[in-house]
Amino acid sequence: MARTVLPNETIPEGRGVLGPPDVHLLGRMHREREFFNQRVRPAEVEEAALRVPPHLEQELEPEVVSLTQMMAGKTVCDYGCGWGILSSYYAQCGAQVYCFDISEANIALTCRAARINGVAGRLWAQVMAGEWLAYPQEFFDFVIGNAVLHHVDIVRAAAELRRVLKPGGRAIFVEPLGENTLLEWTRRCPLRSAAHQHSPDEHSLRYAEIRQLERFFERVEVRETRLLRMLVRALEEFPFARAAGVSRNWLRRVSVRLGRADEWLLRRCPWLKPLCQYVVVTLEKRETRGAVR
Numbered sequence: 001m002a003r004t005v006l007p008n009e010t011i012p013e014g015r016g017v018l019g020p021p022d023v024h025l026l027g028r029m030h031r032e033r034e035f036f037n038q039r040v041r042p043a044e045v046e047e048a049a050l051r052v053p054p055h056l057e058q059e060l061e062p063e064v065v066s067l068t069q070m071m072a073g074k075t076v077c078d079y080g081c082g083w084g085i086l087s088s089y090y091a092q093c094g095a096q097v098y099c100f101d102i103s104e105a106n107i108a109l110t111c112r113a114a115r116i117n118g119v120a121g122r123l124w125a126q127v128m129a130g131e132w133l134a135y136p137q138e139f140f141d142f143v144i145g146n147a148v149l150h151h152v153d154i155v156r157a158a159a160e161l162r163r164v165l166k167p168g169g170r171a172i173f174v175e176p177l178g179e180n181t182l183l184e185w186t187r188r189c190p191l192r193s194a195a196h197q198h199s200p201d202e203h204s205l206r207y208a209e210i211r212q213l214e215r216f217f218e219r220v221e222v223r224e225t226r227l228l229r230m231l232v233r234a235l236e237e238f239p240f241a242r243a244a245g246v247s248r249n250w251l252r253r254v255s256v257r258l259g260r261a262d263e264w265l266l267r268r269c270p271w272l273k274p275l276c277q278y279v280v281v282t283l284e285k286r287e288t289r290g291a292v293r
């Protein structure tokens, strides 16, 4: 059975290098937790929705794929794990996975997903906030987060990330990019289905915000992704696509092709990069000391 670690159970040293969260941040954490707890009733989620899908690798960004190829025997954190499908996948890749989320409902689903995917023995799930981690210092080889950094206080999160990463450790986040005004408008459009509504405090990352990470990490690399490929997401969301019998397999094939077209296009027209839907942020910790510059 996947272990749900109790708060404080694994805290050999102090946490929160920037001190405890203030009232403003606590309010934000509370709203996020409520938002995600209310979105789902764990008991009603079907088993099939928690299985690692067979072609998951094709959906992942190349930076994440290359990390998964190095994961065997490593200690990996799935940061803001949601339902924990990726956490289970990382465990299937041979990692010892520690994952956390601010929502209790999501952590309940993560534990169920671990059992369903047969990896409960090497997955530890915990309710926790990204700005206030309970993990020991220099604990992780890798940290991976999918669509989560834009939900947290990025400066606090970065300070904590640096603390828990081993020297030489790497963190990768795949996050919505907020430089495309039209895309931002569609993201906030009230006509979107309930499943795609935004929490009150989340916001797509801007370049200025990403640059703040340079205070904490020796290497910060940014790669924009999903320009044409964002059309697939739009199709997935349109009810008529489902009604017209557009299959997931077909969408996946189109997605892979558009991904290749994006690579070609963005190499030739770099000025299109800010219009992309997502950004992949790679952070590397090279030193042992001198955390915040």
Ligand SMILES: C[S@@+](CC[C@H](N)C(=O)[O-])C[C@H]1O[C@@H](n2cnc3c(N)ncnc32)[C@H](O)[C@@H]1O
Pocket (backbone or CB within 6 Å): 029, 032, 033, 036, 079, 080, 081, 082, 083, 084, 086, 100, 101, 102, 103, 106, 128, 129, 130, 131, 145, 146, 147, 148, 151, 152, 153
């Ligand atoms: C868009 S979902 C992504 C979930 C998951 N990574 C995935 O790919 O399915 C964002 C997640 O961030 C979590 N979250 C929001 N604020 C958080 C915080 N301060 N600390 C930890 N998790 C948080 C939410 O509960 C939610 O599960």
